[in-house]
Amino acid sequence: MRMKVALGIYLVAGTVAVWLGTTYFTSRQFMSYHAEAVGVPWPEVDAGVQTLVLALMKFAGGGWIGLGVVTIVMALAGLRTQSVVARWTLPAGTLIAWSASFAATWGVYQATGAATPWAPSLAMIGLALLAFVLDAPWASVVRNTMSERSDDDSLSASRRESAREQS
Numbered sequence: 180m181r182m183k184v185a186l187g188i189y190l191v192a193g194t195v196a197v198w199l200g201t202t203y204f205t206s207r208q209f210m211s212y213h214a215e216a217v218g219v220p221w222p223e224v225d226a227g228v229q230t231l232v233l234a235l236m237k238f239a240g241g242g243w244i245g246l247g248v249v250t251i252v253m254a255l256a257g258l259r260t261q262s263v264v265a266r267w268t269l270p271a272g273t274l275i276a277w278s279a280s281f282a283a284t285w286g287v288y289q290a291t292g293a294a295t296p297w298a299p300s301l302a303m304i305g306l307a308l309l310a311f312v313l314d315a316p317w318a319s320v321v322r323n324t325m326s327e328r329s330d331d332d333s334l335s336a337s338r339r340e341s342a343r344e345q346s
Contacts, residue, residue: 181313182258188310189254192273192303196247204240206233216293246276258314266316273307 208221209232217224224232250273257265281300288295 185310185314186258188306193247193250196243200240200243203236212293212295216291270311277303
C-alpha cells in the first residue's frame, strides 16, 4: 500500500510538471505575477526583452516537460520493478527541481511582494518527501546488505567446513 501511495505521488508530481511546462512553453507573454514583480504590463515591455523572456520561458517549460515525462516513466517502470536507481533518483530529481522552483518564486516574492506561486512548489517538496518516506528505499538496501552478509557467512562456513575435510 505504501508503495502505491508513493507511486501515486510521483505520478501527480510528474503530471504537474508536464502541465507547468506546457503552460510556460506555450505562453505568449509572461505570467501575471511576472508583470506584478517588474511593475510593467507585458505590452509595455521592450520587444527585445519580450523575446528574451519568452525564450527563457520556453527553455524552462521544456525542462519541466522533460522532468515530468521522466518522473512518470521512472515511477511506472522503476517503482514497479523495485529499481534501486529509480527509488533514489525519483525523490532526488523531484526535490531538486521543486526546491529550485520554490527558491526562485520565494525570492521574487520576498524582493517584490508579487503574488508568486511559491506555495505549490513548497507543497510539491512536501509530497516528494512523503513519497520518499513511504517508499523507504533505504530499507531494501539494508535488506540486501543483510542478505549478502548472510550469504557471505554461509559461504565462509562452507569454506571452513571444506578446509577441515581436506586436512
